[in-house]
Amino acid sequence: MNAPLREVKAEQRLMIVDCDIHPIQRSNKDLYPFMPKHWQQHMETFGSHVRQGLSERISWPRMMASGQRADAYPKEGGPPGSSYELMKRQHLDPNGVEHGMLIALSKGGMEERNQDYASALMSAVNDWQVECWVKRDPRLRAGVVIVADDPESSVKEIEKRAAQKEFSQIIISPRSAEPLGRRRFWPIYEAAQAAGFPLAIHPAAIPGGAPSTGAGWPTYYMQEHYTFGSASESVAISLVMEGVFERFPRLKIAMIESGFSWAPTLGWRMDSIFERMYKETPQLKRRPTEYMREHFWFSTQPIEEPENPQHLLDIFEWIGWDKIMFSSDYPHWDFDDPRYAISVKLSEQNRAKIFRDNAKALYGLS
Amino acid sequence: MKLPFKGAIDCDVHLAMPPVKTLLPFMSDYWQDQIVTRFIDRSSFALMSYPTHSPLSGRPDWRAQSGGAMPGATLEQLRSQLLDPFGHELAICHALHGSIALYNEDMGAEFCSAVNRWVAQEWLDHEPRLRASILVHAQNPTLAVAEIERCAGDSRFVAVLLPVMGDSPLGRRIYWPIFEAAQKHGLSICVHAGSTFRNPPTGTGWTSYQSEDYIGQSVAFQNLIISLLAEGVFQKYPDLTFVCLESGFTWMPTLLWRSAKAWRGVRAEVPWIDRSPAGIVRERIKLSLRPFDAPEDPAIINRIFEQINCEDMLVFSTDYPHWQFEGDNALPDGVPRELIRKILVDNPLASFPRLQTNSHVRAHVTQEAAS
Amino acid sequence: MAKKYVAGATSDIAEGGSKLVTLAGRDIGIYNVAGSFYAFADRCPHAGGSLCEGFITGIAVSGGPNDYRLERKGEFLRCPWHGWEFDIRTGQSWCDPNSMRARKFSVKVEAGADLAKGPYVAETFEVKVEGEYLVIEL
Numbered sequence: 055m056n057a058p059l060r061e062v063k064a065e066q067r068l069m070i071v072d073c074d075i076h077p078i079q080r081s082n083k084d085l086y087p088f089m090p091k092h093w094q095q096h097m098e099t100f101g102s103h104v105r106q107g108l109s110e111r112i113s114w115p116r117m118m119a120s121g122q123r124a125d126a127y128p129k130e131g132g133p134p135g136s137s138y139e140l141m142k143r144q145h146l147d148p149n150g151v152e153h154g155m156l157i158a159l160s161k162g163g164m165e166e167r168n169q170d171y172a173s174a175l176m177s178a179v180n181d182w183q184v185e186c187w188v189k190r191d192p193r194l195r196a197g198v199v200i201v202a203d204d205p206e207s208s209v210k211e212i213e214k215r216a217a218q219k220e221f222s223q224i225i226i227s228p229r230s231a232e233p234l235g236r237r238r239f240w241p242i243y244e245a246a247q248a249a250g251f252p253l254a255i256h257p258a259a260i261p262g263g264a265p266s267t268g269a270g271w272p273t274y275y276m277q278e279h280y281t282f283g284s285a286s287e288s289v290a291i292s293l294v295m296e297g298v299f300e301r302f303p304r305l306k307i308a309m310i311e312s313g314f315s316w317a318p319t320l321g322w323r324m325d326s327i328f329e330r331m332y333k334e335t336p337q338l339k340r341r342p343t344e345y346m347r348e349h350f351w352f353s354t355q356p357i358e359e360p361e362n363p364q365h366l367l368d369i370f371e372w373i374g375w376d377k378i379m380f381s382s383d384y385p386h387w388d389f390d391d392p393r394y395a396i397s398v399k400l401s402e403q404n405r406a407k408i409f410r411d412n413a414k415a416l417y418g419l420s
Numbered sequence: 421m422k423l424p425f426k427g428a429i430d431c432d433v434h435l436a437m438p439p440v441k442t443l444l445p446f447m448s449d450y451w452q453d454q455i456v457t458r459f460i461d462r463s464s465f466a467l468m469s470y471p472t473h474s475p476l477s478g479r480p481d482w483r484a485q486s487g488g489a490m491p492g493a494t495l496e497q498l499r500s501q502l503l504d505p506f507g508h509e510l511a512i513c514h515a516l517h518g519s520i521a522l523y524n525e526d527m528g529a530e531f532c533s534a535v536n537r538w539v540a541q542e543w544l545d546h547e548p549r550l551r552a553s554i555l556v557h558a559q560n561p562t563l564a565v566a567e568i569e570r571c572a573g574d575s576r577f578v579a580v581l582l583p584v585m586g587d588s589p590l591g592r593r594i595y596w597p598i599f600e601a602a603q604k605h606g607l608s609i610c611v612h613a614g615s616t617f618r619n620p621p622t623g624t625g626w627t628s629y630q631s632e633d634y635i636g637q638s639v640a641f642q643n644l645i646i647s648l649l650a651e652g653v654f655q656k657y658p659d660l661t662f663v664c665l666e667s668g669f670t671w672m673p674t675l676l677w678r679s680a681k682a683w684r685g686v687r688a689e690v691p692w693i694d695r696s697p698a699g700i701v702r703e704r705i706k707l708s709l710r711p712f713d714a715p716e717d718p719a720i721i722n723r724i725f726e727q728i729n730c731e732d733m734l735v736f737s738t739d740y741p742h743w744q745f746e747g748d749n750a751l752p753d754g755v756p757r758e759l760i761r762k763i764l765v766d767n768p769l770a771s772f773p774r775l776q777t778n779s780h781v782r783a784h785v786t787q788e789a790a791s
Numbered sequence: 792m793a794k795k796y797v798a799g800a801t802s803d804i805a806e807g808g809s810k811l812v813t814l815a816g817r818d819i820g821i822y823n824v825a826g827s828f829y830a831f832a833d834r835c836p837h838a839g840g841s842l843c844e845g846f847i848t849g850i851a852v853s854g855g856p857n858d859y860r861l862e863r864k865g866e867f868l869r870c871p872w873h874g875w876e877f878d879i880r881t882g883q884s885w886c887d888p889n890s891m892r893a894r895k896f897s898v899k900v901e902a903g904a905d906l907a908k909g910p911y912v913a914e915t916f917e918v919k920v921e922g923e924y925l926v927i928e929l
Contacts, residue, residue: 117686117874124871125844232625233632264625267643268615268636270588274650276686277589277643281623283678284639288622295632315677319670319724323713324635330475330743331631358677360727361698365673368723388685389872394839593856652856684837684886685874691853691860696886 068406069152070392071413073353074256074310074381075141075194077187078160080132084186085161088178096171103167105263112259114275118387121259126385134385138190145384146193149392152410153419154194155381157225157256157310158183162199164227165260172201176211180221188220195417197225197254202234205241212242216249222417223308224251227258228289229266235289235296243302252306252351252416255289257282286312287320290350294324297337299345306416307350311383314352318372321346347374351416353381354408355390363398375404379413421751424760426507428750429768429775432612432665432708432737433502433511435543436493437465437518437535446534446541451527465518465531469583469614470742474630479743491741495546502740503549506750509765510775511740512551514581514612514665515539520557521616528557533567536577544576551775553581553610561594565601572605578774579608579663584640585615591644591651599653603660606773611644613637613666638671638713645675645705652692654704662705663771666739669707670714673727676701702730706771708737709752709763710744718754725756735771736764793928797913801900801923804828807865811843814914815929819896822847822879824866829879830927831868832894836884840872842893850876850885868893899926 079085086094106113118124126134126144135141146154162179163172176199183196198215200208215221224246228234234255246253265271266281286309299305309317324342332338338345352373360366370378383389392409400408413419440461444452455461466472472490482491482501491497503511515538519531532555539552554571556564564580571577580602582590590611602609614637620626621633621640641664648654648662679697687693693700714720738750745752751760769775796814804810804823811820811833818833820843833843849864867885868877876885877893884891903922911918911926918924 117689118869119871123840124846125841228624230624233622233627234624236628262624264620264623266623267585267589267647268619268621268623268640269585269590269643269647270619272589272643272647272650273592274686274689276650276682276690277646279682279686280646280678281643283674284642285623287639288624288627288636291632291635292622292624292627295629295635313674313678315674316671319674319713320635320638322670322715323638323668323711326711326713327476327631327635331634333475334629334631356678356681358674359681360673360677361680361729362726365723365727368727372720387872387874391839655855684884687876687886688851688874691851692855692858694853 067150068409069150070380070409071153071155071419072149072151072382072384073155073308073379073413074157074355074383075145075154076135076384076386077141077156077158077183078133078135079182080136085175085178085182088181088185089174093171093174102165104165104260105167106261114272114278116275116387121387123385123387123389138187141384142191145382146191149382151193153413155222155254155413155417156183156187156194156196157254158197158199159256159258162225163201164199165258165262166201169201169204169207172204173207176201176207180211180215184218184220195222195419196220197223198251199225200242202226202230202239202242205239209241209245212245212249212251216251221251222419223254225254225256227262228255228285228312229258229260229262231262233288233292235292235294235298237296240298240301243298243305247302247304252308254308254310255286255312256310257285257312282311283313283316287316290317290320290346291324294342294345295335295338297335299349300337300339305349308353308379308416309350310353310381311355312352314354314373314378315358315369317346317350317352318369351377351379351412353379354395355381355383356388357390357395366396366398370404375407376412378408379416380409421753422748423506423750423764427509428506428736428764430502430506430508430511430738430740431663431735431768431771432710433513433740434492434742435498435513435515435539436490436741437515438538440465443531443534443538446537447530451530454527467516467518467521467614468617469633470516471630476634476743478741482741495543499547502738503547505748506738508549510549510551512553512578512772513539513543514553514610515555516612516614517555520555520583522557525557525560525563528559529563529567532557533570536567536571540574540576551576551578553577553579554607555581556598558582558586558595558598561597565597568598568601568605568607572607575774577607578772579610581610581612583614583616584611584637584644584664585619585621587616587618589643589647591647591649591653593651596656599657599660603657606777608661608663608772610663610665613640615640637666638668641667642671642675645701646679649679649693649697649700650690652690654700655692655694661771663708663735664705665708665737666710666742667707668711668713669709669728669734670724672707672733673724676728702733705733706735706767707733708735708739710737710739712744712752716753721752721754722756725759731759731762732767732770734759734763735768795911796927796929797906797911797918798830798898798925798927799916801828801925807847809843809847814927817929819927821898821925822868824879828898828900828925830896830898831882832896835870835872835875836891836893837870837875838873840870842868842870842877845869845871847879896927896929900924901926
C-alpha cells in the first residue's frame with residue numbers, strides 16, 4: 055500500500071466518458087466554505103443521523119480496504135477520491151477520460167434523517183463539486199445531489215442547479231424511504247424533466263429504512279453487496295408500474311452501479327404479469343418493456359463476467375447497444391479499468407457507443 | 421406446447437384453502453374454542469401474496485368451472501382440471517395457508533398442523549398421485565421442527581414448505597434446526613414465492629401494487645439463494661435440496677455471474693464457500709418452470725438455457741390453479757426438446773429423495789415416458 | 792537471447808516485504824517469503840490492478856460455517872482492486888488455480904563477485920562485489 059505510485063500507461067486510444075466517479079471530502083472542513091456557521095457546528099457536535107445502528111460507519115464492514123481500491127489512498131492522507139491530483143494521475147489522464155460524471159455519495163444529505171441538516175448538506179456538496187472539482191477540471195461534470203425524502207427542498211435545488219452549466223444530472227439513491235415510483239417523489243421528476251436532467255440512480259451504502267431484502271436484513275457483506283443489483287430491480291419495477299413515464303414522458307433514468315444483466319428478463323417478467331394483471335395498473339398505456347427500452351440507460355460497472363464472455367453480448371443486444379454506458383466506479387474496490395473491463399470483442403462502432411457516444415448523447419456532452 | 425408424453429411430475433400444485441371451520445376438527449379443544457369465540461373462523465386466511473380473486477390466483481377457465489370460486493377446492497376438480505387431462509404421474513401439492521403470517525406462533529403452529537392433517541386425510545388418502553409439503557410456521561423453528569417430526573413418518577410428505585420472504589433471510593442460523601430435521605428425514609426444502617410481509621417486500625420499502633410484489637418475487641429468490649450461499653447452508657447440509665417454487669428461472673444467469681464474481685473478491689468473509697457459487701447453485705438449487713419470464717422465442721430461450729448451463733436445475737410445474745398458461749400448453753414453446761424429459765421427470769425425481777425411494781413410481785414413470 | 796537484470800540487493804526486501812522494480816520497461820513485483828524470493832508481473836491477470844500495492848497475507852480457510860482459520864501467513868497476495876488472491880509460491884489464483892495465474896519470473900540470488908563477471912543490466916544502482924543480488928532473466 056505504501057509502494058510508490060506509478061503512472062498507468064495510456065493504452066486507451068478511445069477517449070471515454072466515465073459515468074461513475076466518486077469524489078469525496080478530505081474531511082468535514084472541506085464543506086465549511088459552503089455551509090452557514092450553525093450547520094458547521096451541527097456537523098461537529100451532532101454529526102449525521104442515519105437509519106442504522108452505527109453512527110460512523112456502515113454496519114456491514116466491507117472487504118477490500120473499506121470498500122476502496124487499496125492503491126487509491128492519497129499519500130497525504132484522506133480517503134480515496136479526496137485528492138484531485140491522485141484521481142487525475144491514476145485515472146483521468148491515463149485512462150483517457152474525456153468526461154467524468156461525478157457521483158458525490160457521501161455527506162450529500164441523501165441518507166440524513168434531519169431534513170434541515172440534509173438540505174444544508176445537499177447545497178454544500180453541490181457547491182463543493184463545482185468549486186473544488188469541475189472548475190478545476192472541466193472534464194468533470196457535477197451531479198445534483200438531492201434529498202429524496204424532502205421533495206420540496208430537492209425541487210428548489212434542482213431549479214437552482216439547472217441554471218449552472220457544471221451540472222449534467224440528478225443523483226438519487228434507490229435506498230429511499232419508499233420505492234422511487236411512489237408519488238411523493240414525482241415533484242422531483244417534474245423538476246428533472248423541466249430542467250432536462252437525467253436521473254442517475256446510484257445505490258448508497260446507508261439503508262433508507264427498509265431492510266435491504268424483502269426477507270429482512272442480510273448477515274454478510276457478500277449479501278449486502280448483491281442487493282445493489284436486486285434493490286435496483288425493485289426500483290425499476292416501481293418506476294415502470296407506477297406510471298412515472300406516462301406522467302413524465304421525457305424523464306430519463308441512468309441506472310449506475312446497479313447491474314444490468316437483470317434488465318431484459320425483468321422486462322419480460324413485467325410484461326407477462328402485466329398481461330394478466332393490467333387492470334390493477336390502468337395508468338400504464340404500454341407494455342412495461344416499452345418503458346424500459348425507452349427510458350432506461352445502464353452503466354457497466356461492476357461488469358458481468360459470464361463463464362462464456364460471449365453471453366455478455368446477448369445481454370447488450372437485449373438491452374440495446376444504445377443504452378449501455380461505461381463506468382469505472384473510481385476509486386472503489388470493484389473499479390473497472392476501461393482497458394480490461396469488457397473482455398469480449400466489440401465492433402468499433404459498439405465500442406465507441408458504450409465507452410463514449412451513448413453517455414454523450416444522454417447527457418448532451420460535446 | 422402440450423406435454424409430449426404422460427407421466428410428468430408436477431412440483432407446484434396448490435390446493436384451495438378450506439374455510440377455517442373445516443380445519444377445526446384437526447385442532448385441540450382450546451384452539452377450537454379460541455377460534456370460534458374470537459370469530460377467527462369467519463374470515464379467510466388468504467395470503468396477501470395470493471388474494472382470492474386476483475387474476476393470477478386462479479386461471480379464468482378453471483375458475484369458471486368452479487362457478488367463480490377458487491379452483492382446486494375439491495379432489496374432483498383437481499382430477500378433472502389437472503391430473504387426468506395432463507396425465508400427471510405425480511403432483512406435489514402445497515397448502516399456502518395464511519396462518520404462516522400470524523404473529524402468534526402457537527396459534528400459527530396449531531393451524532399449520534391442522535392444515536397438514538387435513539391435507540393427509542382429505543387429499544393424500546384419496547388420491548395416490550398426490551404428494552405434499554409440510555406447512556410450518558417458521559417464526560419459531562422449534563415448533564416447526566416438532567411439526568416436521570410429527571409428519572415425517574408419512575412418506576407422502578416429501579418436503580417442508582417455507583415462504584421466500586418471512587421474518588429473516590432463510591439462510592440464517594436460526595432456521596438451521598428446520599434444515600437439520602428435513603435433511604435427517606430425506607425431505608427437501610420447498611421455498612415458495614410470497615411473503616408474510618414481516619418486512620417491506622423490497623429493499624427500498626413498501627410497494628403500491630400487487631403486480632409489483634409478484635414481479636419482485638424473482639428478486640426475493642435471488643436474495644434467498646445468496647443468503648443460503650453466504651451463510652454456508654449448502655456446506656452444512658450437504659444432502660438437502662432447495663426447490664424454488666413459482667420462481668421462474670430466466671433471472672438465474674444474473675445470479676450465477678454476480679455471485680461467482682463477488683465470491684472471488686469477498687471469499688475471505690465466508691471462507692466455507694470453497695468453490696465457485698455458480699457450481700454450488702447448479703448442484704443444489706432447483707427452479708420451477710413457472711412463471712415463464714421470456715418471450716416464447718426459441719432463439720432467446722436457447723440463449724438463456726445456454727447461459728444457465730445446467731440441465732438439472734429446472735423442474736416441471738403447472739402452478740395449478742394459478743394463471744400461468746392457456747389451455748393445455750403446459751410447456752412454453754421453445755424449451756429445448758432434449759431437456760423436456762429431464763424437466764418433466766428426471767429433475768423432479770432428483771429433487772425429492774422421497775420420490776426416488778418410492779421405486780414403483782420410478783418404474784412406472786419410465787414406462788410411461790417410453791410409451 | 793535472455794538478458795540478466797539485477798533487480799536489487801537481497802537486503803532491499805525484508806521478509807514479508809515486497810519491492811516493485813521496472814526492468815526493460817516491465818513492472819515486476821518481487822516478494823520475500825521467509826527468505827525465498829518470487830517475482831511476478833505487476834499486473835493482476837484478472838483486471839490489471841497493481842499486485843504490489845495490495846496485501847501480503849495468508850489464506851482464509853474453513854471447515855464450515857463459523858470456522859475461520861488463517862493459514863500460510865505471508866504466502867498470499869491480495870489484489871488491491873477486486874481482492875483476488877494469488878499464491879506467491881506459484882502465482883496461482885486461489886479461486887481459479889487452473890485457469891488464472893499471475894505471470895511469474897524466476898528470481899535467482901547471485902553474489903556480487905559472480906555478477907561482476909558480467910554481462911548484466913543494473914539500471915538504477917551499482918553492484919558491489921561484497922553484496923548479494925536478485926537477478927531476473929528476461
